[in-house]
Amino acid sequence: MRRFTLIAIPYVWLLALFLVPFAIVLKISLSDVALARPPYAPHFDWATGIWAFLAELDFENFVWLTEDDLYWKAYLSSLKIAFVSTVLTLLVGYPMAYAMARAPQEWRATLMMLVILPFWTSFLIRVYAWMGILSNEGLLNQFLMWTGVISEPLVILNTNTAVYIGIVYTYLPFMILPIYAALERLDESLIEAAEDLGCSRFTAFWLVTIPLSKAGIIAGSFLVFIPVLGEFVIPSLLGGSDTLMIGKVLWEEFFSNRDWPVASAVAVVLLLLLIIPIVLFQRNQQKQQEADQ
Amino acid sequence: MKRMSWFNTVSLTLGFAFLYVPMLILVIYSFNESKLVTVWAGFSTKWYGTLLQNEAFLNAAWVTIKVAVMSSTIATVLGTMAAYVLVRGGRFMGRTLFSGMIYAPLVMPEVITGLSLLLLFIGIGLDRGVLTIVLAHTTFSMCYVSVVVSSRLVTFDKSLEEAALDLGCSPAQAFRLVTLPIIAPAVISGWLLAFTLSLDDLVIASFTSGPAATTLPIKIYSAVRLGVSPEINALSTLMIAIVTFGVIVTSLINKRQMVRQKRDEQTAERS
Secondary structure, three states, X not given: OHHHHHHHHHHHHHHHHHHHHHHHHHHHHOOXXXXXXXXEEOOOOOOOXXXXXXXXXXXXXXXXHHHOHHHHHHHHHHHHHHHHHHHHHHHHHHHHHHHHHHOOHHHHHHHHHHHHHHHHOOHHHHXXXXXXXXXXXXXXXXXXXXXXXXXXXXXXXXXXXXXXXXXXXXXXXXXXXXXXXXXXXXXXXXXXXXXXXXXXXXXXXXXXXXXXXXXXXXXXXXXXXHHHHOOOHHHHHHOOOOOOOHHHHHHXXXXXXXXXXXXXXXXXXXXXXXXXXXXXXXXXXHHHHHHHO | OOOOXXXXXXXXXXXXXXXXXXXXXXXXXXXXXXXXXOOOOOEOXXXXXXXXXXXXXXXXXXXXXXXXXXXXXXXXXXXXXXXXXXXHOOOOOOHHHHHHHHHHHHHOOHHHHHHHHHHHHHHOOOOOOHXXXXXXXXXXXXXXXXXXXXXXXXXXXXXXXXXXHHOOOOHHHHHHHHHHHHHHHHHHHHHHHHHHHHHHOOHHHHHXXXXXXXXXHHHHHHHHOOOOOHHHXXXXXXXXXXXXXXXXXXXXXXXXXXXXXXXHHHHHHHO
């Protein structure tokens, strides 16, 4: 009986506040928009039963998504932005993780804390910090003009460049930590052996270090790619009107256009888009765990 | 002891500069006299003064703290229960669905979580306010808590619990006297994580809050959309200072505990 209660309480909580809300999103994505409060016409009616409901299911909102260019472009551009920023984060994060793993033992805990500390600071504030730096009269432009590199201020804020900078900045810890964990366990005598056998430093790195840290690279990349795909705060504060990301579209569809059925349909498609990377990530983690045991 | 190569030194220096310079600039400019945030006009703490007189911000801060304390506390209880069920609960009906529901919110985009909860609250006719934000925050942060706690539960020796049960403890006593003290550090870090997640959340709070309850991130977001302001710089500096202080204190406590534990283990081995 006690075991039953222990299981039931968190179970019911998650069913009620996680699974049921999803069912509602799914349902509303199949409803018509209406000028009412709430602004949709429900299609599902318990009285007519489930068969009547299935018979008149309509995918109007999804058809609408495929017909309007905006949504296609937003999905593709989210994928592109997520992919490019994952690669950029990897390029910045890998050398840092590598240097941390090669640092003297007594420094490592401190370096680790320095990587984690920004993660505890407000996400919003970290994005906001870049607004003052990247704007036309911002510090970066002031600095570049002072050094004479440029004579006209560069337009960076409200472009995709600013979005990339913001994403790399805020998601860097997620990339560094798994790679560091993989590199720290790496047995250095393997690299020495490769060098003894005639590899140059670079080939040894390419043929030994990179493959052995592959699991960390994959884990870190997914930890960046998956949340960036649905990101809202960064494109809305650093991006411009031409920065299309699906999280932003969903937000505007809901708060500005008040088109709930379309917002729900966007959410459903975003979720479908996420399933593939999530399943791949899960598989990678499982393989990793099996390898560890 | 080996020395760092110059390449490693450079990448660490540049990397940490990238991570810390933006925040440093924010802190420096919060002490700027001028209202123009990009022009330095001398040292002043006046923005902290205006911030402390801004009632809208103070109210929002109070709502945020209330929400964070409530949601992280409930989330810690529920998350610890969920972790215990997952690690020690054995087989039960719907276990796969249960673990799925624990892990899914970790990868769910915030816009979807926020939207779905809002539609639920409207569907059941619950007025949006502090209560709805607490429910929303509890739901996603309990999953983080349960991941943190279950990773501790997995590594600890089950025979300790069995010994307590053999010696006549009831399951509840065994949990309170043996399990809980051992997993306590994980439970505390789970609470801290839930607390920070709640303090930090903009998207889910925007969907689930009503006009009666505005949290600090919502307030900051609407102010920041209009551009950079010295008042927000001052507020950010205060928040950064509090977090840094908290992280340093907890890591010092952790370190001391680890040292003590090591010493205890060594004494135990010697005797």
